[in-house]
Amino acid sequence: MKPLVAIVGRPNVGKSTFFNRMIGERVAIVEDMPGTTRDRLYGDTDWNGREFTLIDTGGLELGSGIPVGQVGLTGQPGDLMDHVMSQAQLAIEEADVIIFMVDARSGITAADDEVADLLRRSTKPVVVAANKADNAERRLDVVEFYGLGLGEPTDISSIQGTGTGDLLDRIVEALPPASEMEEEEDENIPRIAIVGRPNVGKSSLLNAVLGFKRSIVSNVPGTTRDAIDTEVEFGEQKIKLIDTAGIRRRGRIGVGVEKYSVLRSTRAIERCDVALLLIDASEGLAAQDTHIAGIIHEMGKGVIVIVNKWDIAQEQIRAEREGIYPDPDDEIQSAESYRKALMGALKFIPYAPIIFASAKTGYHIKSILETALKISDMRYLRVPTSRLNEVVQEAVRRHHPAAVTAMKPLRVYYATQTRVNPPTFVFFVNDPRSVHFSYERYLENRLREAFSFYGTGIRIFFRARSSKEER
Structure with a gap:
């Protein structure tokens, strides 16, 4: 696993500009306006031989979606300090190292003080980056940020690129040793991640496999926020199941916890051997399903496409026929037509088996595990x-x-x-x-x-x- 470095700071201090420079491409939208970054963005980079994942945490928006920089001008309700602290807490919990970015032009603000107070009480390494130190006078003014009580500030200019090498040196020094980032996983235990859009039945599938309620199950999308690892025995084989939060399209990712949930889900795919991609049979294949399948394919993982809630889809078919139960062969025909449509939309993963299942009734749950274990074994095949x-x-x-x-x-x-x-x-x-x-x-x-x-x-x-x- 790559260590995670989160960029924390109030709006318009240059987080996205720094992120884009480190990643090497213009990924984040950069405008001279507070609250421009609405989505969580992340990308991999490296320095001095150490790879890590960098996160742009965005512009610390309020739950109402109004940029915090506009609060007070619009008269909208919201507590700026509570929001700043909640966002900072999320970054602290998730990251291995935190970049606390401040603005060298404006000096220490009340929002900076609130975040600094929270960071001082954490156990995570914090590196203070005083951005927009574009000239000698501003670089001299950076000493003010010693007052945050978080150690020596590093003056940088994300636009000019000056000082970024020194900042990266400090980040790499603060990262956990590479040996600690290597998961001590037993190679004989297949790791299976349950992934998909919100509310497609991921936690229900995990519970069906386990036979008891290990995860919270709710019809409210986004209930599961963390990737939950559970070890279970299937026959004589141990399996590690990873239940994840739903992955949404980037434009629909909300503020706060859900931004980090998406990252955790993507990292769960990175950790697994086989991904179970759940699709809601009653809704059909969505664009985001295809996007998730693309992530799995790019990472070279094993994959099973699971058409969940198949019982509900069959009930819908019967309802459309005015309660007349179709011929038994009709269910097979509807499954085959559904399969062909999926194969056409997911033609970049033609190797993926498709299983029709129901986490609610337990239909084909055993087949899912059997297939996942076969795929896991196949991943270790050596060809002479x-x-x-x-x-x-x-x-x-x-x-x-x-x-x-x-x-x-x-x-x-x-x-x-x-x-x-x-x-x-x-x-x-x-x-x-x-x-x-x-x-x-x-x-x-x-x-x-x-x-x-x-x-x-x-x-x-x-x-x-x-x-x-x-x-």
Whole structure:
């Protein structure tokens, strides 16, 4: 797991500008107006060999959605200090290191004092970053921030980039040792994450597996806020189940706790071996379902698409037929048509099995666990190099790679498997730039056909063979 570094501060101190500079791209919207950042944003970066996840916590908005900088001008109710403290508390609970960003131009404000008071009582490392120190005079004024009682402030300019290297040095020094960030997981225990949009039945599925109420179950979306790990035995096999909060589209992520819930869900996918992607059968596939499936695919995880609440969907079908119970074969036909529609929408994960289930009635719960364990085993499959190259050479003979414009024709020399979980293969070629994405997909499909990589993502990399090897 990568350590988490949260940027905390009142509105318009330059958190998003700093975030964008560290991530290396303009991800956060930056405007000279308090409350511009409405969504939680995060991205991975590294410094001096240490990778970590950086979070832009946004503009400390009120629950009403009105930027705190406008409170008092609009006459809307709300307690600024209570809100500042609640937001800071969230960052403290989640982060390994906290960047407390202040404005070198305006000096210490009442809001800064409130957050600093909370941070002083925490056990988390805090680094004070005095932003907008754009000239020598402002850099001298930074000494004022010693008064926050959080140690030496570091003067930076997010726009100019000055001082950011010193700040990153301090962040890396404060990070937990890399050995502490490595989860001591037993490789023999498969980790299965239950993910999906809010209110699709994730906690209900966990409870159905466990046979008792381990998680709060409610029809109010967003009940589960933390990723909850539960160990359970299935037959003679131990399984670690990770129940997560619902993942919403970024534009619909609310302030406060829910912003961090989305991050926890995404990190749960990162931690797991197999993700159970729940879809509400009564609502059908939503755009956010496809987005979550994309996250799972990009991380190379195993995946099962679970069409939950299938009993409700069947009741709806019967109701549409005016209470007339259809022929028993009709349920099979409706499931097959539903399956085809899902496969068409999720064509980038054609390897994912689809299971129709009901957490409420227990329908197909056992099948879900059995399938998840098969996929987990498949992720540790090692393919003999000789057999791998037989399959690769046969694939090349069947479909020779076409020449890419302005590139030399692709030649595939040999391939090798470099790791498992997920299965990872390296193809040595004359020029990796000549590999068209369609040919990469073709080779992946051939590997799946030959070695039955059922339900799991696999990774393929292309490397140039050295001139010495070519000779």
